[in-house]
Amino acid sequence: MNPPILQLQNVSYTYQGDTPALYHADFSVDSGERVALLGSNGAGKSTLLLLCNGVLAPESGQVLLNGQPVVHKGQSLRQLRQTVGLVFQNPEEQLLGASVRSEISFGPMNLGLPQDRVVRAVEDAAAAMNVTRYLDQPPQYLSGGEKKRVTIADILAMESQVILFDEPTASLDPGHTDLLEVTLAQLHEQGLALVVSTHDVSFAWRWATRAVVVTGGRILRDGPIEEIFSDDALLSQAGLHKPELFAVSQLLFPQLPPAQYPRTLEDFTRRLQP
Amino acid sequence: MLRALLGAVIVWGLAVGRLSPALALIAAAAAAGLLWLPLRHGHSHDDWTAIDYYALQSRLHSVPTGLKALTALALIVLTLAARSPLVSLLVWVLTAAVTVLAGRTPARTWARLFLTPLTFVLLSGLALLFDVAAVPGGVVSLPCFGVYLTIPAQAQTSTLVILTGAAASVSCLYALCLSTPMPQLIAALGRVHVPELLIELMYLIYRYIFVLSGTLSQMKIAAAARLGYGTFRRSFTTTASIMTSLLVSSFQRASASFDAMQSRCYEGKLRFLEQKSPLRAGHLGSAAVLVALPLAAALLERMGRG
Structure with missing residues (x-):
């Protein structure tokens, strides 16, 4: 059996002069997975994502890429950052280029790709995120949702195999959240592994197959999402709510295994009809 | 107002002695009017x-x-x-x-x-x-x-x-x-070999000046909503504390942005694709x-x- 694309083994990390942000975390992602990273603010979700992408170096433990330990420098680190892309929570922190074109090109240029491949990567990523017509505009004139799409195109242009999203729905209105879900579905179809950190349990239930619960810097549980939402003690310990659809389904369909509970409202109404 | 006055004086000064006194005055008035117009x-x-x-x-x-x-x-x-x-x-x-x-x-x-x-x-x-x-x-x-x-x-x-x-x-x-x-414009300066450090600075300043001004205007609105500009004295202290927190948030923002650059394989050199027309x-x-x-x-x- 092939090793998972990305694996964290017993990783700990402490920010300077602070209590540890992450203790002995074991976490892995393999191709095609849809993972929701659940936890309240300050639980350690962002730290975990920064470690996965190599912005932070583990204090102890190790990060493995395709089974090979990552050395935190040079080619090995570049390989990790290319394979595992990270979309930051706040687009203003990530957007750097003076135009959308130069913004999206930043990653592929850093990878040292030849000019014509960079051009192609930028155009493909922009087309996939539907931002082609903004290519020559500076990012400050885009709306919040458009900025988010550009930050995703940034990562697509690097041809990553795993994309990590830090709270992608936090700054989006419902319309743009729907669009984001469509985007996530498209990326999943391309075989990418996706990890999304979120507080939005309803979104997690709709979208993810696996969930990882983080609280107080520890990974409390990692497993199929229906098992996690079935565990009331776990949810209250992590300060998470149960998705309403899930709670209602528990009452209405006690005979069904939780994995077959409806995940969307449409699904739910269809189930109710005789 | 000042501009229109200045314009009138200058035009009169240029015309006096060359045109008849009446014409010089008319020219000055016309200049003042012209400079006044777009302002209104x-x-x-x-x-x-x-x-x-x-x-x-x-x-x-x-x-x-x-x-x-x-x-x-x-x-x-x-x-x-x-x-x-x-x-x-x-x-x-x-x-x-x-x-x-x-x-x-x-x-x-x-x-x-x-x-x-x-x-x-x-x-x-x-x-x-x-x-x-x-x-x-x-x-x-x-x-x-x-x-x-x-x-x-x-x-x-x-x-x-x-x-x-x-x-x-x-x-x-x-x-x-x-x-x-x-x-x-910055890309063109880069092509005529203006030092790379200056070019990178220009790109960063251009990008972040908009981020900074966005943050500033949000802070101003938030302060105004809490009557931070109620009196003249109040406005002074409000402006001072906004400037302080703007500095602090700039540092935080800079460190977050640096993380984001590193996550896309930044290794000390800003490189962008340029569009050539x-x-x-x-x-x-x-x-x-x-x-x-x-x-x-x-x-x-x-x-x-x-």
Whole structure:
């Protein structure tokens, strides 16, 4: 059996002069997975994502890429950052280029790709995120949702195999959240592994197959999402709510295994009809 | 108001002794009226991003930056070398026409933007035009605290040359920057080997100035919502604390942005893809005509004189 694309083994990390942000975390992602990273603010979700992408170096433990330990420098680190892309929570922190074109090109240029491949990567990523017509505009004139799409195109242009999203729905209105879900579905179809950190349990239930619960810097549980939402003690310990659809389904369909509970409202109404 | 007054004084100073006194006054009044006009129409929604915004909208933004920059430079050199009000006027009209008619920058925006540097040009005109002398002389002598403010005839000529030249040069620069978005300008500077450090700084400043101003305006709104600007005294303390937290948040933002750069394999060198626009014969031809017209005027004038 092939090793998972990305694996964290017993990783700990402490920010300077602070209590540890992450203790002995074991976490892995393999191709095609849809993972929701659940936890309240300050639980350690962002730290975990920064470690996965190599912005932070583990204090102890190790990060493995395709089974090979990552050395935190040079080619090995570049390989990790290319394979595992990270979309930051706040687009203003990530957007750097003076135009959308130069913004999206930043990653592929850093990878040292030849000019014509960079051009192609930028155009493909922009087309996939539907931002082609903004290519020559500076990012400050885009709306919040458009900025988010550009930050995703940034990562697509690097041809990553795993994309990590830090709270992608936090700054989006419902319309743009729907669009984001469509985007996530498209990326999943391309075989990418996706990890999304979120507080939005309803979104997690709709979208993810696996969930990882983080609280107080520890990974409390990692497993199929229906098992996690079935565990009331776990949810209250992590300060998470149960998705309403899930709670209602528990009452209405006690005979069904939780994995077959409806995940969307449409699904739910269809189930109710005789 | 100040600008209109200045304009009137300068125009009168330039015209007095050359035109009849009545005509000089009419010219001064006309200048004041002209400078007053655009002010009275919406100077309300003017802000510092106007140039950036209109440069993006310009029809000329796809013309190669190098060509635009060279044309503007050639016109400025020509204006300054010719030292002729007529040539300056021609350059001024041509570049304004290019900006407004070909680039489709709204005329009112152009006028509003042009007036800002014009105030400084007019102020320096005041110093050039007037002289302080112990005895009356020149075309005009105004007694003033025991000495005389005079306008020498020679100063009239040189002031006219310098003022028209400055106005034409400003118009050339506006033609360039109202048709060229900043990123393209920076990229062009990079191509002529301006040091890399400066280029990277320019890119970063250009990007983050918008982030910073966005944060600032949010903070101001939040402060106003809590009556932070209620009294004059209050406004002072509010502004001070906004500036402090802006500094702190800049540091935080910088560290977060650095993380984001690193996550995309940043290794100490900012590299971006640049869009190159093709050079078209039409563009080249128009640029040639733009330079040839004032050049011909300058040569003709020189021949006529000499």
